[in-house]
Amino acid sequence: MRHWNLPLILGIFLCSVLLIMVLFPSVLAPGDPHERRVLWTNPDTGQKELAPHPPSRHFTLGTDNVGRDMYTRLVWGARFTLGMGLAIAAGRFLIALVIGTIAGWWGGALEWLVRQTAIVMSGLPLLLLSYVFLVGMKMLHPDTPDRPLLFIWILVFLGWPRLTEQVRLLVKNCRVLAHVESARAAGATETRIVSRHVLPIVSPQLITLVPMEMAFALIVVGQLGVLGMHAAAPYTVMAADGTAVTVHRLPEWCQMLGFTRHCLGKFPWLPLVPASALAASVLGLNMLAEGVRRRLMSRMGRGVGVG
Amino acid sequence: MIIYTKNVTEVAVSVFGLPTPVLKLKGGIDLLAHCSRQLLSLVPAIAKRAVAFVAACIAISAICFIPRGYARLETWTGVTGFQWGPYWEELSLYLSGLLQGDLGVTFIGTNVADEIARTAPTSFLLLAAALVWATVFGVLFAVIAHASRHRFSRSALLGSAVLTISLPDFFVIVLLQSAILMILRSTGVLIIPALGSVTLRGLILPAVTLGALPAAYIARIVAVALEETEHADFMRTAIAKGRSRLEAVLFHALRNVSSTALASLPSVYGITISGLIIVEYLTTYPGVGNFMVMGITYHGPNIMPPIAFLFSGLYFVLDTLAVIGRAWLDPRQREEAAL
Numbered sequence: 174m175r176h177w178n179l180p181l182i183l184g185i186f187l188c189s190v191l192l193i194m195v196l197f198p199s200v201l202a203p204g205d206p207h208e209r210r211v212l213w214t215n216p217d218t219g220q221k222e223l224a225p226h227p228p229s230r231h232f233t234l235g236t237d238n239v240g241r242d243m244y245t246r247l248v249w250g251a252r253f254t255l256g257m258g259l260a261i262a263a264g265r266f267l268i269a270l271v272i273g274t275i276a277g278w279w280g281g282a283l284e285w286l287v288r289q290t291a292i293v294m295s296g297l298p299l300l301l302l303s304y305v306f307l308v309g310m311k312m313l314h315p316d317t318p319d320r321p322l323l324f325i326w327i328l329v330f331l332g333w334p335r336l337t338e339q340v341r342l343l344v345k346n347c348r349v350l351a352h353v354e355s356a357r358a359a360g361a362t363e364t365r366i367v368s369r370h371v372l373p374i375v376s377p378q379l380i381t382l383v384p385m386e387m388a389f390a391l392i393v394v395g396q397l398g399v400l401g402m403h404a405a406a407p408y409t410v411m412a413a414d415g416t417a418v419t420v421h422r423l424p425e426w427c428q429m430l431g432f433t434r435h436c437l438g439k440f441p442w443l444p445l446v447p448a449s450a451l452a453a454s455v456l457g458l459n460m461l462a463e464g465v466r467r468r469l470m471s472r473m474g475r476g477v478g479v480g
Numbered sequence: 481m482i483i484y485t486k487n488v489t490e491v492a493v494s495v496f497g498l499p500t501p502v503l504k505l506k507g508g509i510d511l512l513a514h515c516s517r518q519l520l521s522l523v524p525a526i527a528k529r530a531v532a533f534v535a536a537c538i539a540i541s542a543i544c545f546i547p548r549g550y551a552r553l554e555t556w557t558g559v560t561g562f563q564w565g566p567y568w569e570e571l572s573l574y575l576s577g578l579l580q581g582d583l584g585v586t587f588i589g590t591n592v593a594d595e596i597a598r599t600a601p602t603s604f605l606l607l608a609a610a611l612v613w614a615t616v617f618g619v620l621f622a623v624i625a626h627a628s629r630h631r632f633s634r635s636a637l638l639g640s641a642v643l644t645i646s647l648p649d650f651f652v653i654v655l656l657q658s659a660i661l662m663i664l665r666s667t668g669v670l671i672i673p674a675l676g677s678v679t680l681r682g683l684i685l686p687a688v689t690l691g692a693l694p695a696a697y698i699a700r701i702v703a704v705a706l707e708e709t710e711h712a713d714f715m716r717t718a719i720a721k722g723r724s725r726l727e728a729v730l731f732h733a734l735r736n737v738s739s740t741a742l743a744s745l746p747s748v749y750g751i752t753i754s755g756l757i758i759v760e761y762l763t764t765y766p767g768v769g770n771f772m773v774m775g776i777t778y779h780g781p782n783i784m785p786p787i788a789f790l791f792s793g794l795y796f797v798l799d800t801l802a803v804i805g806r807a808w809l810d811p812r813q814r815e816e817a818a819l
Contacts, residue, residue: 179639293535295747296795297788298754305544305784308776392648396758399650400773430650434762438674441658452651459646 181464184384187457194251202248206424210240225440235442237433243446250424250447254394255454257321257404261390262383264329265336270379272333273340278348278367284341291338294331300396302331307402321404328390336386343375350374381466388458395451398427399434426450518807525803533796540788541574574785584782586775592782595775596768600790602678603767606686607756607794611749614691618698619741623734625699626706627726638703644696649755653689653762660685676765690752690759697748698741705737712736739810746799753791 194201211224216231224240226232234243276284306327344367347353356370397403405425426447433443577584583592625637644652660674676686706729709715714736718728757769764770772787 180642289532289535292532293539295750296532296536296792296799297540298750298757298791298795300754300757301788301791302540302543304757304773305540305788308784388646395648395650396754399758400761434654437654437657438661441661444654445658448648448651448654452647455648456643456646463642 178464178467180460181468184457184459184461184464187453188384188461191251191255191454191457194248195255198248198252202242202245204242204245206241206246206249208241210236213240225436225443227440228442234446235440237429237443238436238440243429243442246424246429247426247446247450250426250429251450251454253321253405253423254391254426254451257325257394258387258391258454260325261328261332261394262387264325265333265386265390266379266383268329268333269336269340273337274344274367274372276337277341277344278363278371280345287334287337287341290334294334299331299393303327303393303397304400304402306331307397324394324404328393332390332393336382339382340375340379343378344371347371347374377469381462381469383462384458384465385462388455388462391451391455391458395427395430395448395455398425398431401431403428403431522804522807526800529796529800529803533793536792536796537578537785537789538575540792541578541785542571544785544788583786586782592786595771595783596786596790599766599768599771602765603756603760603769605678606676606683606690606760606765606767607752609683609687610690610752611694613687614694614748614752615698617691618695619702619734621695621699622702622706623726623729625703626733627729638700641696641699641703644692645700649689649693649758650762652692653685653759656685656689657762674763676760676763678766682765686759686763686765689763690755693755694748694752697751698745701744701748702734702737702741705740706733709733709736735809739806742802742806742809745802746795749798750795753795756791 209224210226212221213224213226213236214220215222224236225238226236226240228235232242232244234247236242237246272283272287276287307324347370353366353370356366361370403425405423405428429447430444430451433440433447436443437445574584581593583596586592586595621637621641625634625641628634628637657674660671664670664674672684673682674685676682712733714732715728718732719725723731756767757772759765760767760769761773768787768790772783775783
């Protein structure tokens with residue numbers, strides 16, 4: 174009987190939907206995410222209604238409290254939120270790959286440092302630390318410039334030790350492999366062994382770590398959003414003529430969730446829509462990682478691949 | 481090095497032929513010595529965690545004083561009189577105060593220590609309820625999934641655990657809360673309160689949502705470990721002796737996998753402690769996490785380090801307990817635990 178790799182199928186499906194949302198938002202949602210309809214005439218009844226409008230034929234997922242279409246905002250917000258998750262994961266990976274490989278292969282003081290940092294950081298909830306940081310970094314204040322960049326920097330800075338420790342262990346386990354020994358016997362330099370014989374071996378495991386790390390980052394970003402810390406705040410800027418201009422809020426999922434969590438009783442779709450979107454993307458990324466891992470394991474079971 | 485008491489007493493009997501009461505006393509002393517030796521072998525492991533905790537405390541304090549944005553918070557709350565010096569001065573002042581047991585004051589003038597002492601017990605209650613629920617339910621879930629014969633039901637049960645792991649905690653809470661409210665709206669029956677409180681009924685929603693993620697983790701870890709005992713000799717023997725499959729899993733396999741499960745528990749607890757803040761905030765449960773988020777604007781940054789100490793201390797205590805539990809459950813781990 175054939176085994177279906179359900180996680181892989183589900184993961185690929187969800188991730189491809191997310192990818193379309195990120196790359197071609199105008200295809201899925203041609204409307205304007207900033208268009209407000211506070212007072213809106215319902216064509217069905219002919220009566221004027223006050224926002225938020227519930228999900229209906231006209232608004233697939235309802236509107237928010239100033240009458241902006243939730244579905245359109247959801248699709249346009251994917252670019253921002255998922256981009257941030259990807260940037261955080263990529264930043265952590267860059268650090269982890271460099272430091273983790275050096276620490277795992279050459280060892281020494283750096284290895285000790287990486288291990289101890291990982292142990293100490295494992296005892297500190299990431300959410301708490303990033304919250305402390307963001308509070309201090311004036312994130313509560315609306316006109317802080319470069320909020321998304323600040324967000325990414327802080328989450329990269331606080332999240333790298335765990336990933337580095339994982340990479341270090343993967344690389345360290347390769348030291349005893351037969352082909353590495355034979356490469357050394359053949360006179361290859363250490364750098365060449367690492368780049369040609371070790372990193373290709375661990376790359377499948379590293380690849381499965383990428384979506385998992387992104388999901389992890391998205392969860393923390395979402396939790397921070399719930400606590401009121403989000404990269405996309407409304408902010409006021411000074412125009413050239415000296416007048417204050419309010420810049421539209423970027424449609425961002427975490428901000429949509431953080432602002433509407435009080436509305437759960439009366440307008441449940443307001444927090445439920447962004448929360449489900451975040452949950453679906455986290456689920457999709459986790460399932461993708463799990464599916465790829467299963468596939469790699471079954472391939473290894475057939476004797477293809479090492480490690 | 482472990483010397484077993486049984487051998488010593490046997491030697492005593494064979495060589496000296498001691499009378500029974502003396503022998504019993506000797507056995508008792510030997511047992512005591514044995515136990516204390518066991519405990520002593522755990523000292524390095526505990527000391528290591530204590531050092532890590534102290535390092536974590538210093539790291540938290542250092543991190544809390546890096547940002548220089550507190551002056552703005554000060555003007556928001558209208559409290560003046562806070563003069564912030566250079567970074568190192570602030571940090572050393574805070575750390576020396578910490579050594580004398582002084583956690584500082586909040587913006588509204590109350591003692592941080594008092595505020596924490598007021599809110600921490602309710603948080604501990606929630607955490608304990610969630611962890612007990614998660615452990616019991618997770619293990620039971622894994623046993624049922626493992627003991628079920630049908631491949632379909634087993635993969636469905638384990639699949640639901642994997643699904644729960646993959647969902648963010650805030651989504652689970654928002655979903656459950658809206659479900660409760662929807663039922664209330666349509667039928668007028670409030671199944672459980674949608675917000676948390678320190679009553680038994682009010683504890684249900686926060687504890688269940690906080691425990692859902694660790695329960696799924698534990699279920700998965702235990703199920704994977706049980707899978708490995710599937711073809712073990714002792715399982716075959718137990719089934720050959722006439723035990724049912726469920727009995728064999730409950731009485732033979734579970735004890736064997738318990739130390740493996742305990743080894744991975746600290747990371748699960750870490751996730752739970754992280755989730756505590758979100759669960760408390762979303763269900764407005766009157767604990768430390770809620771106090772932290774609600775109070776940051778008017779209590780000031782001084783409340784942050786002690787709360788972080790509390791959470792990280794809790795993590796290291798649970799970690800140490802897991803090490804002791806492993807040593808107690810599995811003789812093979814006793815010497816490894818010292819490492």
